[in-house]
Amino acid sequence: MSMSRRRAIALIGGGVVLAAVGATVGFAASRTPARALAPWSLAGRDADPRRRALSFAILAPNPHNRQPWLADLRQPDRIVIHRDRERNLPETDPFDRQMTIGMGCFVELLALAAAQDGHAVGFEFFPEGEDGPVAVATFRDGGTPDPLFAHVLDRRSCKEPFEERAVPAGLVKELSAHATVIDAPDTVARLKDLTWEAWEIEALTPRTFRESVDLMRFGKREIEANPDGIDLGGAFLEGLMMAGLLTRESQLDPTSTAFGEGVRMYRAMLAATPAYVVLTSDGNDRIDQIESGRRWMRLNLATTGMGLALHPVSQALQEFAEMAGTRARVHELLAAPGQTVQMLGRLGYGPITGPSPRWPVETRIMNG
Numbered sequence: 160m161s162m163s164r165r166r167a168i169a170l171i172g173g174g175v176v177l178a179a180v181g182a183t184v185g186f187a188a189s190r191t192p193a194r195a196l197a198p199w200s201l202a203g204r205d206a207d208p209r210r211r212a213l214s215f216a217i218l219a220p221n222p223h224n225r226q227p228w229l230a231d232l233r234q235p236d237r238i239v240i241h242r243d244r245e246r247n248l249p250e251t252d253p254f255d256r257q258m259t260i261g262m263g264c265f266v267e268l269l270a271l272a273a274a275q276d277g278h279a280v281g282f283e284f285f286p287e288g289e290d291g292p293v294a295v296a297t298f299r300d301g302g303t304p305d306p307l308f309a310h311v312l313d314r315r316s317c318k319e320p321f322e323e324r325a326v327p328a329g330l331v332k333e334l335s336a337h338a339t340v341i342d343a344p345d346t347v348a349r350l351k352d353l354t355w356e357a358w359e360i361e362a363l364t365p366r367t368f369r370e371s372v373d374l375m376r377f378g379k380r381e382i383e384a385n386p387d388g389i390d391l392g393g394a395f396l397e398g399l400m401m402a403g404l405l406t407r408e409s410q411l412d413p414t415s416t417a418f419g420e421g422v423r424m425y426r427a428m429l430a431a432t433p434a435y436v437v438l439t440s441d442g443n444d445r446i447d448q449i450e451s452g453r454r455w456m457r458l459n460l461a462t463t464g465m466g467l468a469l470h471p472v473s474q475a476l477q478e479f480a481e482m483a484g485t486r487a488r489v490h491e492l493l494a495a496p497g498q499t500v501q502m503l504g505r506l507g508y509g510p511i512t513g514p515s516p517r518w519p520v521e522t523r524i525m526n527g
């Protein structure tokens with residue numbers, strides 16, 4: 160979660176010390192976590208087709224940027240793909256549903272990258288049941304490049320307020336091939352309320368909020384040491400950290416100014432939403448979740464190609480007890496009885512944002 164200057168001002172509740180902090184150009188240049196962002200520029204360089212595809216697949220969206228994927232390359236022309244359970248989010252994702260969706264995003268990007276190179280990938284999912292590997296990917300010659308691949312390096316989860324501009328009807332129609340798009344004002348208004356209510360429940364339930372705060376990386380040093388989780392970086396935020404205005408403790412204290420301003424900031428962001436996208440599935444087994452991830456990946460690439468911003472807002476879909484009422488209301492609104500809402504996202508025109516950190520691809524390979 161890279162934060163813009165505007166959001167940071169909201170976060171600490173005022174602009175008094177901020178001009179001075181932001182003014183030091185040399186300091187700004189030195190605070191970019193270049194090592195944590197390098198995987199975005201190094202993708203596609205390896206000679207081995209599997210490693211080349213993996214170098215793109217690690218750029219997939221995934222919950223809290225945990226990057227739970229691991230690849231075993233011991234068998235020729237194959238990748239055995241595992242999910243690293245150490246990276247689970249037990250409080251907010253108790254059934255690993257979102258983690259599995261993230262793995263779906265990863266396998267779709269792997270397939271797109273391989274096809275770009277002239278390789279078709281066949282997947283066998285959960286060959287040993289759901290406690291074993293997520294998939295065995297077999298590379299063969301073939302594969303047709305997909306125009307969506309062009310947007311891989313520009314794709315983002317855009318965690319910013321969107322413009323008031325509506326999504327043009329033509330684009331809504333095109334996107335309907337990927338997801339249900341909701342732009343009817345009454346349903347949009349209901350979803351603004353529900354996503355806000357859900358965000359507040361997660362933030363005010365100490366164990367679920369702590370899970371996020373524990374994953375916050377404060378400044379370049381922490382981001383480069385652990386290029387995952389929720390990254391709070393850049394010269395501006397680091398200035399606030401140096402001034403003691405942005406700390407892990409203040410984030411955990413609901414009575415602090417920093418916490419209160421964070422809440423206001425999120426409320427404003429969630430409200431600045433002209434449309435939503437929804438992915439539902441009839442069942443809710445691991446294959447349904449993988450399939451939802453694959454669809455989300457393609458949707459996110461398609462929106463990128465259209466110049467639209469997309470932002471998952473998952474709180475209202477989470478399965479912890481305190482969320483049950485909100486989750487039920489979202490399902491009543493968006494899904495037929497028995498269906499599961501797998502992904503809910505904000506859609507609109509947003510600012511251009513930078514990439515989020517990634518672990519280098521070689522650290523995700525279990526054995527070279």
Ligand SMILES: Cc1cc2nc3c(=O)[nH]c(=O)nc-3n(C[C@H](O)[C@H](O)[C@H](O)COP(=O)(O)O)c2cc1C
Binds near residue numbers: 223224257316
């Ligand atoms: C299943 C899933 C759920 C997500 N839920 C949220 C969410 O509730 N709020 C949010 O800001 N981002 C959410 N994200 C986006 C991730 O935070 C984001 O993908 C990750 O930080 C990497 O950033 P990037 O997508 O810009 O590369 C979700 C992503 C996935 C795949």
